[in-house]
Amino acid sequence: xxxxxxVKHRQGDxxxxxSFASGDGVTxxxxxxxxxxxxxxxxxxxLIRPDHARIVVxxxxxxxxxxxxxxxxxxxxxxxxxxxxxxxxxxSVERNLRYGRSFAPRGEADAVPMEDVVExxxxxxxxxxxxxxxxxxxxxxVAIGRALLANPRLILMDEPLASLDGPRKAEILPYLxxxxxxxxxxxxxxxxxxxxxxxxxxxxxVLGEGRVRAAGPADEVLQRLDLLPEGERAEVGALVAxxxxxxxxxxxxxxxxxxxxxxxxxxVDAAEGSVVRVRVRARDVMLAVGKPEGISALNVxxxxxxxxxxxxxPETVVRLDSGSDxxxxxxxxxxxxxxxxxxxxxxxxxxxxxxxxxxxxx
Amino acid sequence: MEWMxxxxxxxxxxxxxxxxxxxxxxxxxxxxxxxxxxLARREFIGxxxxxxxxxxxxxxxxxxxxxxxxxxxxxxxxxxSFLDQAFGIVFSFRWTGAALAAAVMAFPLMVRAIRxxxxxxxxxxxxxxxxxxxxxxxxFLTITLPLMLPGIIAGAVLAFAKAMGEFGAxxxxxxxxxxxxxxxPSAIYTFTQVPGGEAGALRLTLVSIVIAMAALIAxxxxxxxxxxxxxx
Numbered sequence: 001x002x003x004x005x006x007v008k009h010r011q012g013d014x015x016x017x018x019s020f021a022s023g024d025g026v027t028x029x030x031x032x033x034x035x036x037x038x039x040x041x042x043x044x045x046x047l048i049r050p051d052h053a054r055i056v057v058x059x060x061x062x063x064x065x066x067x068x069x070x071x072x073x074x075x076x077x078x079x080x081x082x083x084x085x086x087x088x089x090x091x092s093v094e095r096n097l098r099y100g101r102s103f104a105p106r107g108e109a110d111a112v113p114m115e116d117v118v119e120x121x122x123x124x125x126x127x128x129x130x131x132x133x134x135x136x137x138x139x140x141x142v143a144i145g146r147a148l149l150a151n152p153r154l155i156l157m158d159e160p161l162a163s164l165d166g167p168r169k170a171e172i173l174p175y176l177x178x179x180x181x182x183x184x185x186x187x188x189x190x191x192x193x194x195x196x197x198x199x200x201x202x203x204x205x206v207l208g209e210g211r212v213r214a215a216g217p218a219d220e221v222l223q224r225l226d227l228l229p230e231g232e233r234a235e236v237g238a239l240v241a242x243x244x245x246x247x248x249x250x251x252x253x254x255x256x257x258x259x260x261x262x263x264x265x266x267x268v269d270a271a272e273g274s275v276v277r278v279r280v281r282a283r284d285v286m287l288a289v290g291k292p293e294g295i296s297a298l299n300v301x302x303x304x305x306x307x308x309x310x311x312x313x314p315e316t317v318v319r320l321d322s323g324s325d326x327x328x329x330x331x332x333x334x335x336x337x338x339x340x341x342x343x344x345x346x347x348x349x350x351x352x353x354x355x356x357x358x359x360x361x362x
Numbered sequence: 363m364e365w366m367x368x369x370x371x372x373x374x375x376x377x378x379x380x381x382x383x384x385x386x387x388x389x390x391x392x393x394x395x396x397x398x399x400x401l402a403r404r405e406f407i408g409x410x411x412x413x414x415x416x417x418x419x420x421x422x423x424x425x426x427x428x429x430x431x432x433x434x435x436x437x438x439x440x441x442x443s444f445l446d447q448a449f450g451i452v453f454s455f456r457w458t459g460a461a462l463a464a465a466v467m468a469f470p471l472m473v474r475a476i477r478x479x480x481x482x483x484x485x486x487x488x489x490x491x492x493x494x495x496x497x498x499x500x501x502f503l504t505i506t507l508p509l510m511l512p513g514i515i516a517g518a519v520l521a522f523a524k525a526m527g528e529f530g531a532x533x534x535x536x537x538x539x540x541x542x543x544x545x546x547p548s549a550i551y552t553f554t555q556v557p558g559g560e561a562g563a564l565r566l567t568l569v570s571i572v573i574a575m576a577a578l579i580a581x582x583x584x585x586x587x588x589x590x591x592x593x594x
Contacts, residue, residue: 045493047489047492073489074495074496075495080490086486086490088487089509090509099491099504103495147494150494
């Protein structure tokens with residue numbers, strides 16, 4: 001499964017000129033508002049007719065303006081979960097869920113079992129209800145189920161959490177992770193939140209002012225401070241895959257390991273031996289040239305300085321290698337100069353366990 | 363209460379009025395929905411002209427509309443003679459002509475009500491339906507139409523009420539023949555033209571009020587039920 005897109009489209013003063021290719025799993029379209037993310041997914045879905053474009057999904061040409069090809073929306077088989085749930089008010093939840101099935105080709109309608117989707121999204125008790133009586137989080141879960149049950153080749157999600165408050169976001173995220181892990185449908189996920197992208201995406205396409213600023217694996221892209229919008233820079237960090245070693249119920253902690261060493265995090269609900277992805281924010285990483293003793297921080301990892309980058313501000317971003325993992329630290333330029341940091345140097349990275357909150361560890 | 367009893371002739375006028383208005387509403391409803399949809403959603407050359415033609419019966423004197431109907435749909439009119447020869451359909455001086463006149467006069471009101479309801483339908487829901495595989499016709503039938511139902515009901519009731527009261531165009535087009543084209547307003551008018559007709563005119567006036575109120579209340583109840591369905 002691949003998505004290849006080449007688009008040139010003018011909308012008023014805004015020029016979108018983007019091209020990229022991505023594969024299975026979750027691809028995030030990431031960028032500040034006004035960067036062209038939504039326009040790009042709408043073109044992919046066929047809701048906007050682009051000036052010039054060639055779009056190929058899984059070997060099927062959906063749009064090729066040069067050849068005069070433009071498959072209409074309803075034949076694209078691309079599911080869409082919108083920012084607002086857009087449930088059909090005049091139909092029950094169950095009939096909303098079944099809506100797309102009647103249009104799926106014969107023999108394919110039952111390819112995605114209704115019970116499985118209902119169970120995965122935890123919406124069994126809502127089936128007889130009307131959409132207007134659901135909470136925001138419930139509506140969005142039904143919308144995800146509705147898109148999934150039409151048996152699409154690809155699912156687009158345009159900031160599906162943006163209209164929800166914090167607790168509701170936390171309610172939906174685990175379902176999105178299950179969707180990523182349990183269904184084989186690739187997902188394009190539009191977001192301006194580093195936290196969501198880090199938690200969900202395998203690949204990231206960073207958009208800015210209608211152009212692709214960067215594209216690549218999530219762990220690489222999210223380490224680059226310069227790519228993130230102003231308000232999200234505090235969130236820059238590294239993604240580390242950790243294996244659960246043991247639970248420590250007495251202190252409410254979980255021991256994990258990576259190639260960098262042993263980690264201790266607030267309790268992670270996962271079975272021993274399972275792999276979880278954790279985002280380590282650059283601003284939460286402290287550096288020490290000697291092995292620190294008698295400190296409260298539980299995570300001390302031996303690293304090598306890979307690179308230093310200093311911008312115009314008072315900060316230096318230090319990239320670290322630790323085993324096969326990579327970490328990022330944000331420190332002041334003054335600290336970098338006092339510690340005389342140079343690439344190749346051995347150093348200890350210190351991360352307080354309490355800096356990991358629920359939304360960043362799974 | 364003796365004076366309240368309707369004579370057989372008066373009953374005939376009441377029944378005829380209901381039949382004329384019913385058919386005028388039912389037959390023009392699909393056309394009204396189509397025209398309202400086109401006016402609300404499409405941009406095309408001649409849209410202003412179409413809009414003007416639809417609204418013409420609202421602003422022309424009813425007698426003029428009736429006379430135009432007579433010219434076109436009368437036995438010797440271009441459309442009337444064609445329909446007569448090809449299908450044996452005759453409008454002039456028949457109850458069907460009264461229904462046609464009522465439908466034409468009520469059409470602008472119907473289209474206005476339906477058009478307003480189409481404009482309130484959230485187009486984003488239609489886009490959502492198309493991403494789920496529904497082609498434009500299915501989107502219209504399964505999403506747009508159910509969501510504009512309150513407006514369709516309002517338009518139909520308005521048209522029915524207008525058809526019940528239609529007088530000028532009807533009497534000009536199909537005259538005032540008892541049992542064939544003499545609807546309630548024509549019958550009331552006839553009563554007022556003869557000495558001693560006041561009682562009959564009053565009886566039929568009361569009947570008109572009752573029918574109009576009944577239609578209005580029925581539509582209120584129905585619209586409220588639909589509204590509740592959409593809300594909860």
